[in-house]
Amino acid sequence: MLRVFRDLFRYNREFAAGTILVLIVLSLVVASFFSPYPPQDSYVVPPDVPPCWAYPLGTNSRGQDVFWQLTVAIRNSLLFGIAVAFLSRIISLAIGLVSGYTGGLVDRVLMSINDTFVVIPQFPILTLFYFMMHDHMSWTLLALAMASLGWPYDARLIRSVALSLRNREFTAQSVFSGMSTRQILLEEHLPYVLPIVFSTTMNNINWSIGLEVTLSVIGFTNIETPTIGTMIYWANQHTAMVAGIWWWVVAPVATVIMTFIGLFLLSVSMNEFIDPRSRLARMGV
Amino acid sequence: MDVALSVRDLRAYYLTSHFGVEREVRAVDDITLSVEKKEIYGIAGESSCGKSTFIRTIAAAIRPPLRVLGGSIRYSFLDRDLYDLDERALTEMRWKHLSCILQGSMNVLNPVRRVRESFKDFASPHMGLARSVFFDAVKAHLNRLRLSPTVLSAFPHELSGGMRQRVAIALATVCRPEFIIADEPTTALDVVVQKDVLALILEMQREIGSSMIFVTHDLTVHANISNRLGIMYAGRLVEEGSTRDILRDPMHPYTRHLIASLPRIGDVTPKKGLSGAPPSLADPPSGCRFHPRCPLAMDICRQAHPELTALAPGRRVACYAVSPLVQPAHEAAAARKATKADKSAAFLQ
Amino acid sequence: MKEWPRASLLGAEIEFASMRTYARYFLRRLGQFVFVVFVGINIVFFVTHATPVDPVEQAISSATQFGHSDPRAVEIMRKALRELYGLDGTILQQYVRFWTRLATGDFGPSLSAFPTPVSVLIRQSLPWTVGLLFTSTLIAWGVGNSLGGLAGYYRKNRLLKAVGIAATGLQPIPSYIMSLVVLILFGYIWPILPISGGFQMNVSPDLSIPFVSSVIMHSILPVLSLVLITIGAWFVGMRSLVSNIVTEDYVVYAELAGVNRRRILTSYIMRNALTPQLTGLALSLGAIFNGAIITEFVFGYPGLGTLLVRGVNSGDYSLVLGIASISIVAVATAVFVIDLLYPLLDPRVKVE
DSSP states (O other): OHHHHHHHHHHOHHHHHHHHHHHHHHHHHHHHTTOSSOTTOOSSSOTTOOSOSSSTTOBOTTSOBHHHHHHHHHHHHHHHHHHHHHHHHHHHHHHHHHHHHHOHHHHHHHHHHHHHHHHSOHHHHHHHHHHHHGGGOOHHHHHHHHHTTSOHHHHHHHHHHHHHHHTSHHHHHHHHTTOOHHHIIIIIIHHHHHHHHHHHHHHHHHHHHHHHHHHHHHTOSOTTSOOHHHHHHHHHHTTHHHHTOHHHHHHHHHHHHHHHHHHHHHHHHHHHHHOHHHHHHHHTO | OOEEEEEEEEEEEEEEEETTEEEEEEEEEEEEEEEETTOEEEEEOOTTSSHHHHHHHHTTOOOTTEEEEEEEEEETTOSSOGGGSOHHHHHHHBTTTEEEEOSOGGGSSOTTSOHHHHHHHHHHHHHOOOHHHHHHHHHHHHHHTTOOGGGGGSOGGGSOHHHHHHHHHHHHHTTOOSEEEEESTTTTSOHHHHHHHHHHHHHHHHHHTOEEEEEOSOHHHHHHHOSEEEEEETTEEEEEEEHHHHHHSOOSHHHHHHHHTSOOTTOOSOOOOOSSOOOOTTSOOSSSTTGGGOTTOOHHHHHSOBOOEEEETTEEEOOTTTOTTOOBHHHHHHHHHHHHHHHHHHHHO | OOOOHHHHHHHHHHHHHHHHHHHHHHHHHHHHHHHHHHHHHHHHHHHHHHSSOOHHHHHHHHHHSSSOOOHHHHHHHHHHHHHHHTOOSOHHHHHHHHHHHHHHTOOOBOSTTTTSBHHHHHHHHHHHHHHHHHHHHHHHHHHHHHHHHHHHHSTTOHHHHHHHHHHHHHTTOOHHHHHHHHHHIIIIISOOSOOSSSSOTTSOSSSSHHHHHHHHHHHHHHHHHHHHHHHHHHHHHHHHHHHHHTTSHHHHHHHHTTOOHHHIIIIIIIHHHHHHHHHHHHHHHHHHHHHHHHHHHHTTOTTHHHHHHHHHHTTOHHHHHHHHHHHHHHHHHHHHHHHHHHHHHOSSOOOO
């Protein structure tokens, strides 16, 4: 495992760049635990100070240190992304494996539903959801709602792999040895699918953070939870750009772009790594 | 006899590098052979023995990671080595002088365009005819191949496998090239269609009078079509001779095995498989590449590769066990160099 | 050798077979379209009816939160709103009414722009959204695929490599962030283009040159953002498609035949890569639509996105519901249209 990592880092530029970006973001997350004061408190520092030694990313109009606020915001955003990715992975794994393994009518029905979810525009539905929930809207609810919309792309991918696994000999052997469908899926097929799931997870995290930022900026989430999105929301509320307090907007935007590109590059290099053609070339068959 | 193609010491390797793992696959190693005019030269060998790479190399169709590392390829219709041609001369030469019929002709036609467009793209630059005259010529040619002109307006997927193969043959022969390279053209077809297609290829070749290299792993096909036969194993030519001689009296143990494994009517003796798998070309065995699977392997086989040696007129074999005349390749090369040097020294004096 | 009996019949046979496969294909796609609308609208119904919050009570509480109201008046208001929202009667009646409203395109009057019907508001904004989407998708898809195709074919070209790196960087950036970056760049750092609205307020909206040019000027930044958001994916997708297709038999064969390089690139490689990219377009329309309405909101563009946010902020239930439903139908329709175009690009219409 460690060797794989080292080789990847050395020979794959995407992987190296992605790792560095993600490490920077992760170090911000770690830093958040050392915040000198609770990030929600306002007017603990002088407002509207441009970046300087004491406040490396300046302070905002609410008297918060942008740097410390950023560390907590990116932590919450990442956590949110991971939560959505994790939940939606469970759905896509279940649907993909069952659909691919069972085939026939079940497969057709599940894939029709799947394609429908791919096509349906999620933003208006999430907006409607927020509209119905208003003050009841919470971090958890939003994560659940987004997970139930974010699975179909990867379910199709997993299905295609499961479909090919179904025709392999070891599956037939497992069937003959009396394993139940559930056992075959969980013990035999799941391990094959996991690497693919891993690489799509990165993209799913990106997708959910992106949507969360959007919904928060418009104010369609719980705006009291500090995330990258709500940070930009408050900056917009104080018309930071017009007032010339650009660091309040630029800091979260730059951080989140770094996160997106970092995760994306990791997923790209991971894809190349698990691609059977490149794998064969590496193994020297 | 005139020589249509002469290949000398040809070496073509795949050089790859993935995540720091560098590999060299020696798909074609030191192949020397010549094809005479109007002859069908067959190449046989099991899958991944380098047949297809050889074909690609002599058709100047290599692209990285495949690279030609040495040797020469000379066609009678070219005034220089194939790899000394520039892009334009190559394009000019293709299809006019050298055409190919490929394996899996199911997929050699562009799936989203009508057959007519393929004929236009492939043949019209070389024939230099006005549009209507050109298509009259194409239709006449299709007619010779017993194809209705309606195939021109069909998409490839609308044709049956046999028809597609005929279209591919028509496409390859419409410019009446001097040399045709056929790579497993009958492999994906069912037996009945196979017979028709073979007959058709033979007929076209005779009519045009072109020379041909015909590659297939199927020795029964070779028995029907090839004049001479070269047997390839693990990137090297191990035996060569007239098809009749080789089938009747195979000399190399690998050839013997290939022929012994052919089904024969009335033959009830059990077939013996060859132990072991074909070697990896990335890490070929030392010496003779066949020695790990060879029943006759001796010490020298492990140490040095045997030279493909002429043992009778038109008959070359690379096996120490067959004849004491067979020398290690490097010694033979040194000897050749020495005689050459002697000659040039004599010339200088 | 015998004459091939199929050959003479071929023409007519092919015509007939392809007509029949096309009809089957059409029916399948139509079925999928109906299914998408059905499932989508059911999700909308589910979201509005399974959530614990009652939009009627919410509207009442926001209307009565300032000062005391007469309980009788509140009761009348409640009844009126229930009827207006189609929220009276049993759940089954509501479900049927929900579909009837959608089918007739009648979502009742808007609360925030009373008494203008929701359908009128949507009809006013939809052309802006469609125009924005159509233009930006056409540019992004066309340019992204062309450049991606070139990059896949000419792997060593330095310029295309640089474009590739830029495209890889652009690909994961979500719509809002991209729009914001564009807004900051052209609104604050280099203010040369209008950053808000669909046209200049002092120009009368008719087919005059000042109006049209104002519309174009105002659409540049939203279109630019949308193009930047989507072009990377098309570029990268096309590049990898092409680098696979160059090893296909028909490309190798055409190269062996010395077919003109440019012809190979266009008619053999790109032409074959376009079909999966068209499928890709159909599949990502929903996501592109999301991006468009978010971008509209950032640039205050008078389309569905801005209308949607306004509806939410003013508590306009009918409007939000209407936009969500219409969005689903609109995207499903666009996907259906692309599906019908597909056989034009690929003669092998898929029939399973």
